[in-house]
Amino acid sequence: MKLEQTQLPPEACCTLDIAGMEQERLVTMFKALGNPTRFEIMKYLLTHPGCITGDIVDYLPIAQATVSQHLKVLRQAGWIEGTISGTATNYGLNDKNITWFRKKVGEIF
Amino acid sequence: MKLEQTQLPPEACCTLDIAGMEQERLVTMFKALGNPTRFEIMKYLLTHPGCITGDIVDYLPIAQATVSQHLKVLRQAGWIEGTISGTATNYGLNDKNITWFRKKVGEIF
DNA sequence: TTAGAATATCGTAAAATTACGATATATGGA
DNA sequence: TCCATATATCGTAATTTTACGATATTCTAA
Numbered sequence: 001m002k003l004e005q006t007q008l009p010p011e012a013c014c015t016l017d018i019a020g021m022e023q024e025r026l027v028t029m030f031k032a033l034g035n036p037t038r039f040e041i042m043k044y045l046l047t048h049p050g051c052i053t054g055d056i057v058d059y060l061p062i063a064q065a066t067v068s069q070h071l072k073v074l075r076q077a078g079w080i081e082g083t084i085s086g087t088a089t090n091y092g093l094n095d096k097n098i099t100w101f102r103k104k105v106g107e108i109f
Numbered sequence: 110m111k112l113e114q115t116q117l118p119p120e121a122c123c124t125l126d127i128a129g130m131e132q133e134r135l136v137t138m139f140k141a142l143g144n145p146t147r148f149e150i151m152k153y154l155l156t157h158p159g160c161i162t163g164d165i166v167d168y169l170p171i172a173q174a175t176v177s178q179h180l181k182v183l184r185q186a187g188w189i190e191g192t193i194s195g196t197a198t199n200y201g202l203n204d205k206n207i208t209w210f211r212k213k214v215g216e217i218f
Numbered sequence: 219t220t221a222g223a224a225t226a227t228c229g230t231a232a233a234a235t236t237a238c239g240a241t242a243t244a245t246g247g248a
Numbered sequence: 249t250c251c252a253t254a255t256a257t258c259g260t261a262a263t264t265t266t267a268c269g270a271t272a273t274t275c276t277a278a
Contacts, residue, residue, distance in 0.1 A: 009164040012156045023148065031143025035266085039136045046217065047121045053225060055118040066267050068226055087224045087275045098218050105214055108155065109207050144236085162255060175237050177256055196245045196254045 016108055025078065029101050032077035037062065038070050045080060045091055052088040125217055134187065138210050141186035146171065147179050154189060154200055161197040 018026060033039055037060065044056055053071065057064045071091060074080045078097035082089045127135060142148055146169070153165055162180065166173045180200060183189045187206035191198045 009167065010157045010159050013158055014156055016152055016156060018152070024145070027143060027145050027148050030139050030148070034136060034140025034143040036133070036136050037266090039132065039139070043125055043127070043217075047123055047125060048119045049122055050119050054223095057225095058118065063268055064225075065227080065269075069266080072226085084225095084274090087222095089225065102214060102218055105211060108152075109211055146236085163253095166255095172238055173255075174239075174257080178236080181256085193244090193255095196252095198255065 018104060018108055022104075026101070026104055028077045029079065029097070032073050032079055035070070037066075038074055041067070041070055041074065042079060045093060049092060050090065052085075052090055053082075054088065056091070127213060127217055131213075135210070135213055137186045138188065138206070141182050141188060144179070144182075146175075147183055150176070150179055150183065151188060154202060158201060159199065161194075161199055162191075163197065165200070 033042065040060065041056055044059055045051065048055065053064075053067065056071070057067050060067060071080070071082065075082060075094075078094050078101075080091050081094045082091045084090075142151065149169065150165055153168055154160065157164065162173075162176065165180070166176050169176060180189070180191065184191060184203075187203050187210075189200050190203045191200045193199075
């Protein structure tokens with residue numbers, strides 16, 4: 001049982017330039033890549049520019065509905081973006097957000 | 110219903126230097142930070158060197174057991190390390206792994 | 219206009235995560 | 249030794265995530 005502080009907590013040595021909505025955004029990006037299947041999808045997109053959903057479905061051993069769901073998570077997290085092209089959807093990297101992520105990771109850690 | 114490929118999938122433009130156990134490790138690190146509470150703990154550790162578990166418990170509005178559980182996840186993922194000091198445990202950054210993470214993120218994205 | 223294709227969404231079962239109180243463990247001091 | 253402190257672990261309820269089949273939507277071509 002804890003009644004009082006024996007010792008004062010340490011002072012802050014510095015501050016971090018991340019908070020609020022930005023922090024939520026960053027956590028969401030971490031979470032999205034914290035899944036093996038989604039990481040694999042990102043790897044595929046990184047190495048196969050100009051691919052469509054079906055290419056990923058063929059590549060991975062999981063159902064089309066599941067791939068679509070994972071793509072949605074990656075899109076909403078800001079890792080990728082999809083552009084409709086006829087009946088297909090081309091998926092590619094969201095370069096702006098990826099750059100932002102790298103910048104923030106560099107600043108924080 | 111999908112019967113056959115209308116168009117061949119795109120060729121790989123490059124390869125990525127991440128696979129197997131290394132990839133699992135990286136995904137685990139992403140997953141660990143993909144939680145708002147754990148991200149907050151990491152922020153605290155980054156800005157308060159030399160702190161112990163109790164400091165984090167006092168700082169956050171969650172139960173001691175929950176903090177301990179999150180610290181375990183962060184430790185097992187390789188973000189932090191704890192050193193026992195009397196009855197307390199000092200937590201600090203796992204600099205080696207953090208550097209590795211930044212390096213990999215830089216290489217991949 | 220109708221059929222098929224490519225993809226998204228819905229509903230749902232199973233698994234994993236999160237948070238908690240209770241309890242266990244280990245250390246240091248009286 | 250005995251007690252209090254600091255932390256870890258256990259058991260569990262509630263929530264979230266994951267994956268699937270079924271179905272809906274959208275576009276193209278015949």
